[in-house]
Amino acid sequence: MSTLATALEKRRSIYALGKNKVIPEQRVREIVEHAVKHVPSPFNSQSARVVILFGSESTRFWGLVRDSLKPLVPPEAFGKTDEKIKAFDGGYGTVLFFEDQSVVRGLQARFPLYADNFPVWSLQSNGMLEFAVWTALAEEGAGASLQHYNPLVDEAVRSAWGVPADWKLLAEMPFGSVEAAPGEKEFLPLKERVLAYGDGKA
Numbered sequence: 001m002s003t004l005a006t007a008l009e010k011r012r013s014i015y016a017l018g019k020n021k022v023i024p025e026q027r028v029r030e031i032v033e034h035a036v037k038h039v040p041s042p043f044n045s046q047s048a049r050v051v052i053l054f055g056s057e058s059t060r061f062w063g064l065v066r067d068s069l070k071p072l073v074p075p076e077a078f079g080k081t082d083e084k085i086k087a088f089d090g091g092y093g094t095v096l097f098f099e100d101q102s103v104v105r106g107l108q109a110r111f112p113l114y115a116d117n118f119p120v121w122s123l124q125s126n127g128m129l130e131f132a133v134w135t136a137l138a139e140e141g142a143g144a145s146l147q148h149y150n151p152l153v154d155e156a157v158r159s160a161w162g163v164p165a166d167w168k169l170l171a172e173m174p175f176g177s178v179e180a181a182p183g184e185k186e187f188l189p190l191k192e193r194v195l196a197y198g199d200g201k202a
Contacts, residue, residue: 011135014143016180017091022141025054028093028175031140035132042121043111047103048129049167051096051157058174061096062089064156065149072152088147091176095133095144096157098167099126126170134173143178146171 023031032050041047053061066085073081088094099122108115130146137144150169157163 007135007139011131011138012143012182012185013145014178014182015087015145016178017087017143017174017176018179019090019092020177021092022177023137025093027140028052028054028137028142031136032095032133035129035136039125039129039132041125042118043107045103045107045122047100047122048126049098049100050129051098051161051163053094053096053161055092057161058092058094059089060160061094061153061157061172062086062174064153064160068149068152068156088145088172088174090179091143091174093175095173095175096169097126097130097171097173098163098169099123100164100166101168102166123170130171130173137175141178142175144173144175146173148172 029052032052036048036050039048062085065088066082069081069085070078104118104122107118111118134144134146148171150171154169157169158165158167163169
């Protein structure tokens, strides 16, 4: 089986994260930069933007999430929410994924025939970036998961790290050492999910 195929299998949602730096911070940055550079985007628009938070800055982010959720979650239910946030903060970093809406609007203005499609294509491109980073982290031994506390924390993130207003937050990826392996994953029958037509036999 190819390296890519085994890497796809290795990528799982890991919730038991630790602060052991199985990948040096500089290497994490290299992984993210390589993915940002090479993941495809519509019309080569390169609209993806990323902020990487290490250590105390990552903890700061999850504190903002906690502060944003506390007024919205009933007190009797907040304990469970807080435990979840603590787990995400259990790693040593978080990757924030954005799409630059000024780029998307520019494409809509230049190519009005496809105007309705550019926001969709933008999301598809960012999804590929998230998956590429996630898979690369897993390949080098780090665990991660994909979270979505946007748009709840968008304004707090802009204020905390000077993120431009046109950068739209799409996802958050806490990562760290794998402290507990995930359980077995169940799969639906592929014949219910994949159809193939043509002259060749499959």
